[in-house]
Structures are given as C-alpha cells and as structure tokens.
Amino acid sequence: MTSSSAPMSLDDAKQLVVMLESGDNQGAQQLLDKVNDTNSVELFEEVGKLTRQLHDSLNNFQFDERIANLANEEIPDAKTRLTYVIETTEQAANRTMDLVDNCMPIATKLNSEINAILPEWKKLLSRQLALGEFNVLCRRLDTFLEEGEAESGKLNEFLTEMLLAQGYQDITGQVIRRVIELVKEVEDSLVHMLTMFGETESLKITHISDKQADSVKAEGPILDAANRDDVASDQDDVDDLLSSLGF
Amino acid sequence: MNKNMKILVVDDFSTMRRIIKNLLKDLGFTNIQEADDGSTALPMLQQGDFDFVVTDWNMPGMQGIDLLRAIRADENLKHTPVLMVTAEAKKEQIVAAAQAGVNGYVIKPFTAATLKEKLAKIFERLG
Numbered sequence: 153m154t155s156s157s158a159p160m161s162l163d164d165a166k167q168l169v170v171m172l173e174s175g176d177n178q179g180a181q182q183l184l185d186k187v188n189d190t191n192s193v194e195l196f197e198e199v200g201k202l203t204r205q206l207h208d209s210l211n212n213f214q215f216d217e218r219i220a221n222l223a224n225e226e227i228p229d230a231k232t233r234l235t236y237v238i239e240t241t242e243q244a245a246n247r248t249m250d251l252v253d254n255c256m257p258i259a260t261k262l263n264s265e266i267n268a269i270l271p272e273w274k275k276l277l278s279r280q281l282a283l284g285e286f287n288v289l290c291r292r293l294d295t296f297l298e299e300g301e302a303e304s305g306k307l308n309e310f311l312t313e314m315l316l317a318q319g320y321q322d323i324t325g326q327v328i329r330r331v332i333e334l335v336k337e338v339e340d341s342l343v344h345m346l347t348m349f350g351e352t353e354s355l356k357i358t359h360i361s362d363k364q365a366d367s368v369k370a371e372g373p374i375l376d377a378a379n380r381d382d383v384a385s386d387q388d389d390v391d392d393l394l395s396s397l398g399f
Numbered sequence: 400m401n402k403n404m405k406i407l408v409v410d411d412f413s414t415m416r417r418i419i420k421n422l423l424k425d426l427g428f429t430n431i432q433e434a435d436d437g438s439t440a441l442p443m444l445q446q447g448d449f450d451f452v453v454t455d456w457n458m459p460g461m462q463g464i465d466l467l468r469a470i471r472a473d474e475n476l477k478h479t480p481v482l483m484v485t486a487e488a489k490k491e492q493i494v495a496a497a498q499a500g501v502n503g504y505v506i507k508p509f510t511a512a513t514l515k516e517k518l519a520k521i522f523e524r525l526g
Contacts, residue, residue, distance in 0.1 A: 245414035249421070368464070368495045370457035370487055383488045387513055390493055390504050397497050 160187045209348075219341055227338070230331045237324045244320035251314045258303050265296050400522045402427040404450035409433075409440040409466065410484075411458040415507075419453055419484065422511050426518065437461025441469055444476055456485035456492070464492075464499060471500045480521050484509065 160168075164187060171180040272289045275281045281289065377385040384390045406428055410416045416433045423431055432447070434440035436458040444452065452470065456463040463483060470476045482503040483496055493504055502524075503517040 242412070242414055246417070249414075249417060368489075368491055370462055370464075370492075371489065377488060382490055384490060384493060384506060385488070387506055387509065390488070390506055393490055393493050394497060394504060397494065399497065 159191075222334075222338060222341065226334055230334050233327045233331055237327050240320045240324050244317050247317040248314055251310045251317070255307055255310050258307055262300060262303060265300075269293060269296060400519070401450070403430055404428065405448060406431045406451045406453065407434060407440060407443060407447075407449045409435070409437065409452065409454040409458070409463065411435050411455065415455065419514075422514055423453075425511065426515055437463060437466030437469070440466055444470065444479070445473070449479060452479055452481045453484055454481060456483060456487040456496075464496060467496065467499045467501055480525060482517060482521060484514070 164183060168180055168183050171177075171183065269289070269292060272281065272285065272292075276286065276289060377383050384393060406423060408416050408419050408423070408431060410419065410433075413435075416435075420431050420433070432443065432449075434443055437454070438461040440452070440454070441461065443449070452466075454463040454466055461469075463485060467481050467483070470479055470481060480502040481500075482505065483501050484505045484507065486507040488506045496504055502521045505513055505517055
C-alpha cells in the first residue's frame with residue numbers, strides 16, 4: 153500500500169458518483185465497504201509477511217550453525233591451542249636452558265685449561281722454557297687438544313640443538329594467528345548480534361565503567377607500549393616514575 | 400650483600416622462575432626457593448625466615464600486588480624487602496606498587512645488569 157496508489161479504481165469512483173447522483177445510498181455504501189475490505193486484506197498480508205520475516209530471522213539466528221560451532225567447538229579448541237602455545241614455549245625455554253647448562257661447564261673448562269697452559273706457552277715462545285718443562289707442556293698440550301676436540305664438538309652439537317629448539321616460534325606463531333582469526337569472527341558475530349538487538353549504547357557505558365574500575369588490574373605484557381601514554385615503555389620510565397615518587 | 404640470604408622467587412611460569420634463579424645464582428646467591436603464586440608464597444614466608452622476596456604481579460590465585468600488601472600487613476614480615484619483576488607496565492600499577500611499599504620494580508623483559516643494579520640498590524638502602 154503506497155501513498156501513490158489510488159484509494160479506489162476510477163471505474164469504482166465513477167460508479168460511486170452515478171449511485172450518489174441517482175440517490176442509491178445503499179449501493180454507494182456497499183461499494184465503499186468493498187473498497188475498504190480490499191485495502192485491509194493488503195495490510196494484513198503485509199503484516200503477515202513482516203511477522204514471518206522476523207520469525208525466520210530469529211530462528212536463523214538461533215540455529216545459525218556458525219555460531220553454534222563457534223561456541224561448542226572453536227572456542228574450546230582455541231583454549232586447547234593456547235594451552236599448547238604455553239606448553240610449547242615452556243618446553244623450548246627449558247630445552248634451551250638445559251643446553252646452556254650443558255655448555256657452561258665445557259666453556260669454563262676450556263677457558264681454565266687455556267689459562268693454565270698459556271704462561272708456559274709464552275715462555276716457550278720467548279725461549280725461556282727448560283727441557284723438562286717443555287716435556288710437561290707437550291703432554292699437557294696433547295691432552296688439551298684431544299679433549300678440546302671432543303669438547304668443542306659437543307659444544308657445536310649443543311648449539312645446533314639450541315638453534316633447533318627455537319623452532320617453537322614458527323609453530324606457536326601459526327597457532328596464535330589462527331586464534332586471532334577466530335577472535336575476529338567472534339567479534340563480527342557479536343557486532344552482528346548487537347546491531348540486531350540494538351543495545352550498543354548501554355553496553356558501551358558498562359564497558360567504560362569497567363575500565364575505570366580496573367586501572368590497576370593485571371593486564372599482562374603490553375603489546376603496544378609505544379602507542380600508549382598510560383604505560384612505562386622501558387625500565388628507565390619506571391625508574392623516572394619511582395624517583396618522582398621519592399624512591 | 401649477604402650471599403647466603405634466603406630468597407623466595409614467586410612467579411607462575413616455571414621458566415621465568417628458572418631464569419631469575421639462574422641470574423641470582425650468577426650473582427652468587429644460592430639459598431633460593433620458589434612459589435608459583437601469592438597464596439603458595441605467603442605461608443612459606445610466614446613459616447620460613449626469608450630475607451628477600453622477588454615476585455611477579457600477574458598470577459592466578461593471589462596476585463603479586465596482593466602478596467606485597469599481605470607482607471606489609473603482617474607484623475613479622477612487614478620489613479622483608481620485596482622486588483617486583485613483572486610485565487605489568489602501566490604507570491598506575493607502578494604507583495600502586497610504590498604506595499603498597501615495594502622496594503624495587505623491574506619490568507620484563509629485563510637484563511641481568513638491571514636485576515643486579517636493583518638488588519644492589521635495595522640492599523644499599525637497607526644498609
């Protein structure tokens with residue numbers, strides 16, 4: 153029913169004029185009733201259509217497979233993935249530190265051996281070494297070179313393993329990227345829901361007051377310190393702030 | 400600095416506890432114990448004669464800031480120096496920690512030199 157459509161057809165109108173001129177009031181009334189009935193039927197049809205649409209979209213929203221899937225599978229799956237990231241990074245950090253623990257004594261031993269041999273070696277170079285001392289130095293050097301070969305080989309092996317242990321970054325990076333995609337999708341669904349139920353304003357207000365109340369709440373590593381002026385960007389910032397407080 | 404002092408390292412990540420412990424060992428401290436959050440740390444502190452506490456902020460259970468407040472509120476523990484080593488870097492948080500009576504505040508990631516400097520400062524001030 154648009155405003156541009158005629159309230160009754162031209163034929164009906166002409167007939168109505170004829171009936172009124174001839175004094176047929178009863179006929180005119182019947183004709184008017186008939187025209188009104190047609191309009192009402194159109195209105196009812198339109199309301200019916202809207203009701204069906206609303207019903208369908210509510211149903212669709214409720215049974216949207218994507219949303220059900222997000223809630224039932226993907227969110228728990230994301231939790232598993234993030235737990236996996238924690239475990240993987242923990243393993244890699246421990247593996248690396250184990251390898252450092254293995255390397256340290258080797259490096260210390262090589263260093264102390266060299267420090268022990270060096271003075272004798274310098275004496276040899278400046279021809280101040282007695283024959284007896286020379287023999288001792290030779291045996292010591294021989295042992296050092298043989299052990300050194302094996303030990304430096306081990307160092308090489310440990311360092312290579314350490315290098316490989318850093319592969320966790322690639323794996324966890326991929327996992328985190330997928331979780332970010334999921335979060336984006338959840339965000340889109342939530343925005344869609346908000347537009348559908350139109351409560352953006354009241355939600356915004358609660359969000360802000362939450363934020364105000366929790367300014368001292370733990371937030372974890374700051375990922376965008378450079379873009380924020382409410383955080384200390386490095387240790388110097390912290391020290392400046394504390395000294396301004398009398399520390 | 401007394402190298403035999405008893406130190407409690409509180410962090411929920413075992414890797415971070417290990418890193419701090421190793422750095423402290425490098426500095427010559429060997430008497431180190433660990434706890435994974437404030438609620439584990441507090442009874443340990445109340446029972447053992449710890450000389451120093453290094454704590455994270457963000458932990459499940461009892462957070463580092465609450466542990467700090469609990470230490471300052473406890474008659475027997477209130478003089479124990481506390482160093483906060485945390486990724487929490489909001490200015491309001493640092494101010495809150497200072498008001499709660501923290502002795503030093505180091506943000507992660509940190510270097511061995513920073514940790515050493517802050518430790519030295521704390522003990523220098525304590526005399």
